[in-house]
Amino acid sequence: xxxxxxxxxxxxxxxxxxxxxxxxxxxxxxxxxxxxxxxxxxxxxxxxxxxxxxxxxxxxxxxxxxxxxxxxxxxxxxxxxxxxxxxxxxxxxxxxxxxxxxxxxxxxxxxxxxxxxxxxxxxxxxxxxxxxxxxxxxxxxxxxxxxxxxxxxxxxxxxxxxxxxxxxxxxxxxxxxxxxxxxxxxxxxxxxxxxxxxxxxxxxxxxxxxxxxxxxxxxxxxxxxxxxxxxxxxxxxxxxxxxxxxxxxxxxx
Amino acid sequence: xxxxxxxxxxxxxxxxxxxxxxxxxxxxxxxxxxxxxxxxxxxxxxxxxxxxxxxxxxxxxxxxxxxxxxxxxxxxxxxxxxxxxxxxxxxxxxxxxxxxxxxxxxxxxxxxxxxxxxxxxxxxxxxxxxxxxxxxxxxxxxxxxxxxxxxxxxxxxxxxxxxxxxxxxxxxxxxxxxxxxxxxxxxxxxxxxxxxxxxxxxxxxxxxxxxxxxxxxxxxxxxxxxxxxxxxxxxxxxxxxxxxxxxxxxxxxxxxxxxxxxxxxxxxxxxxx
Numbered sequence: 108x109x110x111x112x113x114x115x116x117x118x119x120x121x122x123x124x125x126x127x128x129x130x131x132x133x134x135x136x137x138x139x140x141x142x143x144x145x146x147x148x149x150x151x152x153x154x155x156x157x158x159x160x161x162x163x164x165x166x167x168x169x170x171x172x173x174x175x176x177x178x179x180x181x182x183x184x185x186x187x188x189x190x191x192x193x194x195x196x197x198x199x200x201x202x203x204x205x206x207x208x209x210x211x212x213x214x215x216x217x218x219x220x221x222x223x224x225x226x227x228x229x230x231x232x233x234x235x236x237x238x239x240x241x242x243x244x245x246x247x248x249x250x251x252x253x254x255x256x257x258x259x260x261x262x263x264x265x266x267x268x269x270x271x272x273x274x275x276x277x278x279x280x281x282x283x284x285x286x287x288x289x290x291x292x293x294x295x296x297x298x299x300x301x302x303x304x305x306x307x308x309x310x311x312x313x314x315x316x317x318x319x320x321x322x323x324x325x326x327x328x329x330x331x332x333x334x335x336x337x338x339x340x341x342x343x344x345x346x347x348x349x350x351x352x353x354x355x356x357x358x359x360x
Numbered sequence: 361x362x363x364x365x366x367x368x369x370x371x372x373x374x375x376x377x378x379x380x381x382x383x384x385x386x387x388x389x390x391x392x393x394x395x396x397x398x399x400x401x402x403x404x405x406x407x408x409x410x411x412x413x414x415x416x417x418x419x420x421x422x423x424x425x426x427x428x429x430x431x432x433x434x435x436x437x438x439x440x441x442x443x444x445x446x447x448x449x450x451x452x453x454x455x456x457x458x459x460x461x462x463x464x465x466x467x468x469x470x471x472x473x474x475x476x477x478x479x480x481x482x483x484x485x486x487x488x489x490x491x492x493x494x495x496x497x498x499x500x501x502x503x504x505x506x507x508x509x510x511x512x513x514x515x516x517x518x519x520x521x522x523x524x525x526x527x528x529x530x531x532x533x534x535x536x537x538x539x540x541x542x543x544x545x546x547x548x549x550x551x552x553x554x555x556x557x558x559x560x561x562x563x564x565x566x567x568x569x570x571x572x573x574x575x576x577x578x579x580x581x582x583x584x585x586x587x588x589x590x591x592x593x594x595x596x597x598x599x600x601x602x603x604x605x606x607x608x609x610x611x612x613x614x615x616x617x618x619x620x621x622x623x624x625x626x627x628x629x630x631x632x633x
Binding site for chain 2: 111114115118119122125126129130193194195197198199200201202203204359
């Protein structure tokens with residue numbers, strides 16, 4: 108059964124990518140919300156926010172990138188939910204196709220779609236004056252962290268995608284994830300926050316990931332933040348994967 | 361018993377519960393190769409559960425089921441090579457075209473010349489003209505035909521049709537019946553579930569009634585009819601049913617029919633009970 112795994116995954120990935128190319132609005136709507144937030148924060152609130160750096164868009168972009176991923180994976184859950192609902196998932200599972208390919212194709216599609224959305228957001232940020240002196244290695248590190256983060260959230264999205272009862276249920280789980288960066292160092296330095304909130308903000312995953320990305324963009328020494336960020340991403344990935352596979356096994360018995 | 365001589369479907373003592381609810385309570389039946397077998401039952405009788413177990417999507421709590429001699433629990437991969445499932449809702453990809461759907465299935469079944477297989481099936485199911493169109497633009501009947509065509513990719517020897525005509529208009533229904541008859545004529549074994557009694561009557565070689573998790577009768581239509589007191593002959597003036605009128609007016613089977621013709625034929629026929 109595993110001998111067809113790569114071939115079948117490629118065929119199914121081709122199918123989902125065709126879905127995306129035929130409804131590019133999923134990429135646009137994924138990117139529109141973070142872009143709107145970026146515009147609002149840079150041009151409306153930005154002047155009043157003191158982050159200690161000259162360019163607020165430089166400060167803001169890492170958090171916006173995480174929000175982009177958080178809103179993008181709602182479509183991952185949606186696509187999987189649609190396959191479950193239409194019965195095509197069962198059709199694939201009753202065929203002599205490598206069974207896990209169906210899931211992996213969705214995961215890889217999510218990765219591709221989110222990377223495209225992220226590229227769109229970075230382009231807009233560049234137009235708004237985002238500049239980074241980061242070298243190739245730093246950019247690769249940024250890409251690596253974002254890919255890990257996307258994979259972790261994608262496996263998280265697989266759970267509602269498989270088990271939701273309605274479309275709304277399948278995508279609603281992403282709202283708290285979109286909100287999480289607001290309670291972190293993404294928009295303002297955590298030092299300005301009151302006690303308990305500050306403790307939460309400083310110890311939640313978004314802060315360490317944002318700090319690591321920011322340090323990479325501004326060529327600061329990344330210090331411990333990158334390891335904490337990686338630990339969060341890998342930890343989240345493993346936990347989400349285990350739960351998603353559990354849900355999947357219960358679905359296909 | 362070798363795989364070659366085994367019956368197409370052999371089910372013994374199949375049981376399945378969802379928590380407290382005992383859906384299947386010991387189901388037994390056998391389907392001969394190349395025949396059409398109808399599993400009849402009301403909503404919630406367990407038809408879909410039985411089909412899901414037979415198509416390796418669910419595991420039974422007890423009992424055995426073999427397809428072409430392969431056990432659905434322990435030889436699932438071999439079973440999947442020999443079957444195709446057409447579920448309750450047309451399982452087609454809305455965003456792809458009809459042809460792309462067929463090519464996709466052919467590739468996932470690892471067949472050579474997926475394009476050729478797709479074109480043949482499109483021809484067979486009169487979908488050639490719509491081949492390049494997105495499936496989301498298809499009518500219910502076309503969607504179901506494509507769905508069945510997708511199940512025929514790779515010529516599986518056993519086909520499960522779970523309520524294939526639920527929600528279809530009368531014409532689309534006749535199209536599906538025609539497709540099922542052609543399948544059986546070519547030697548494919550068909551297991552069909554339905555809640556429409558006339559559908560079973562029209563298509564099936566054998567009919568089994570699934571009720572409260574058990575098969576309560578299993579036989580040919582003639583055998584089933586003998587279960588009731590002998591037929592007595594009554595002459596009644598039969599009014600055309602709405603379906604007769606509908607089909608006469610819209611001209612089913614491509615024949616041109618006038619309302620008058622349909623009415624006369626219906627009125628002269630006598631119903632025997």
